[in-house]
Amino acid sequence: MLNKLTWPIPAVPILAAMVGIGLTACKILPTPSEENGGNASAFNADKMVGDIWTAKVVAYLQQKAGPFPEVHALAKADPAAAGAKYGNPKKQANSPWTFAVRLEGKVVAANTQSRAATMDVDADGDGKADARVQIGPAMRGTALRDSLDFIQFNDFTNQIDFAQFGKAFNTYADKTVLSKLPREGLEGRSVRVVGAYAVGSGQDLPLVTPAEAEIGPKP
Amino acid sequence: MKLTRRMTLAAFAGMLALGTAVPAYAADLIAIITPSHDNPFFKAEAVGAEAKAKELGYETLVLVHDDDANKQSELIDTAIGRGAKAIILDNAGADATVAAVQKAKDAGVPSFLIDREINATGVAVAQIVSNNYQGAQLGAQEFVKLMGEKGNFVELVGKESDTNAGIRSKGYHDVIDDYPDLKMVAQQSANWSQTEAYAKMESILQANPDIKGVISGNDTMAMGAYAALAAAGRKDVIVVGFDGSNDVRDSIASGGIKATVLQPAFAQAQMAVEQANDLIKNNKSPAEEKQLMDCVLIDGDNAAKLETFALTN
Numbered sequence: 001m002l003n004k005l006t007w008p009i010p011a012v013p014i015l016a017a018m019v020g021i022g023l024t025a026c027k028i029l030p031t032p033s034e035e036n037g038g039n040a041s042a043f044n045a046d047k048m049v050g051d052i053w054t055a056k057v058v059a060y061l062q063q064k065a066g067p068f069p070e071v072h073a074l075a076k077a078d079p080a081a082a083g084a085k086y087g088n089p090k091k092q093a094n095s096p097w098t099f100a101v102r103l104e105g106k107v108v109a110a111n112t113q114s115r116a117a118t119m120d121v122d123a124d125g126d127g128k129a130d131a132r133v134q135i136g137p138a139m140r141g142t143a144l145r146d147s148l149d150f151i152q153f154n155d156f157t158n159q160i161d162f163a164q165f166g167k168a169f170n171t172y173a174d175k176t177v178l179s180k181l182p183r184e185g186l187e188g189r190s191v192r193v194v195g196a197y198a199v200g201s202g203q204d205l206p207l208v209t210p211a212e213a214e215i216g217p218k219p
Numbered sequence: 220m221k222l223t224r225r226m227t228l229a230a231f232a233g234m235l236a237l238g239t240a241v242p243a244y245a246a247d248l249i250a251i252i253t254p255s256h257d258n259p260f261f262k263a264e265a266v267g268a269e270a271k272a273k274e275l276g277y278e279t280l281v282l283v284h285d286d287d288a289n290k291q292s293e294l295i296d297t298a299i300g301r302g303a304k305a306i307i308l309d310n311a312g313a314d315a316t317v318a319a320v321q322k323a324k325d326a327g328v329p330s331f332l333i334d335r336e337i338n339a340t341g342v343a344v345a346q347i348v349s350n351n352y353q354g355a356q357l358g359a360q361e362f363v364k365l366m367g368e369k370g371n372f373v374e375l376v377g378k379e380s381d382t383n384a385g386i387r388s389k390g391y392h393d394v395i396d397d398y399p400d401l402k403m404v405a406q407q408s409a410n411w412s413q414t415e416a417y418a419k420m421e422s423i424l425q426a427n428p429d430i431k432g433v434i435s436g437n438d439t440m441a442m443g444a445y446a447a448l449a450a451a452g453r454k455d456v457i458v459v460g461f462d463g464s465n466d467v468r469d470s471i472a473s474g475g476i477k478a479t480v481l482q483p484a485f486a487q488a489q490m491a492v493e494q495a496n497d498l499i500k501n502n503k504s505p506a507e508e509k510q511l512m513d514c515v516l517i518d519g520d521n522a523a524k525l526e527t528f529a530l531t532n
Contacts (some may be wrong), residue, residue, distance in 0.1 A: 092350075092510060092511040092512070092513075093510060094483075094511075094512045094513055095350070095511065095513050096513070114368060115368060115397055115398050116360075116363075116397070137397060138394070138397035138398065139397075140356065140360055140394075141353075141356065142352075142353070152507075153507075153509050153511055154340065154507055154508060154509045157338065158313070158336050158338065158382055158386075159336060159348070159350070159351055159352055159382065159386045159511075160352075160382070160385060160386050160389055162352070163352035163386060163389060163390060163393070164389075166352070167393050
């Protein structure tokens, strides 16, 4: 799916890292759920996510995602219309919309002190941050899971399985994409992300969870 | 005692209806069964459901099962026997409840579950539950922030038979365990109980005086833990709860407990009654059986807007 991306600036090592995803995903790493080992059921969230990641998850987001400024403007003006176009129409009734987005812009600030590291991205060129991108390793929420219209809570035995499944998306994104991103000197670099964000209630910036992310070279 | 009085009142209301309105016609009955009202959370559910049912023209039968599956089974028999048109149920166990709800279904009485799930689908018409995982993540993220991403902490877990105890703990750990400098020095169940949490907290504190925070599976345990900490002169310990009770709201306002997570108990119970009404009057079932309602973080910024498990604008 990488060839669908049009990267505006010269090829960068990150692209190579992206191409390497398929290979690195084969590396067997101990996962927290295996360590905890309490759940004797056959349910294996990490494997389920690994199995659908490239063919279904990334493909779906690529196809569904709209440019962030467009999605965000429509979400503010007409949430239902934005939901119909970029959201998951099968979401839970009282849940906020979760939108698939393509975010391109410049990093204007970064917080890599926290383990829930983020970078603030200016998408419209006014120098001000428009969205906050999670770059892990700790990540908040279940935006990736919730953006997918083929994932239904009703298909899971209970909230615990559904929750593990949601967490597994973040773990997978961290393992295969985000942990490979640079952490130093992010300000001023160009960035390109395909992911999802849930409409927040607070005054914080929209929090985007990436399924794909590329960071350009230092300016 | 309370129960008999309610039933008598309900019967009396029924007689009144018979006498004054349409003869030979009593309002349809909705049974509302929850755990003990000693916990204000369950009381809010019952009050919310009852208010909505009355507003929609129903009689109500309000019962409590005290988290006893046998008692719950008897109460469901009572509801069936009284000819209830629907049962609103916050159940007494994810496994034990399946047979009881099936029994009601076989007798033609649909059940609408709130707050707690059961381990079966297709038995209840609806299972409307708080997104406990999402809520636990909100609470844990705030806890991590308050802790400055490091330090020793204690977790108080709820009653083991309740799915929500496990899922909240899981939600907490899925966030907290990403921070290696946060160390859990004790994890104990206080069975959702305030007095038990007080006693457990006392002994945990003796063994681990160097704790910086306590994350609790619900508000009643958080209240118990904070009381024990305060009694030991340790008001500096960061306490975070779950539920959004008025007690914790007041504690937050006075600088005690730092945060909690609101479960929309009142709205959830009312939504269940609305769906029951839709089935009774229009023969329309909810689109999905399992429905999740999102929780909201409560801290110093919005605590004042919290009243009886609902946020006002």
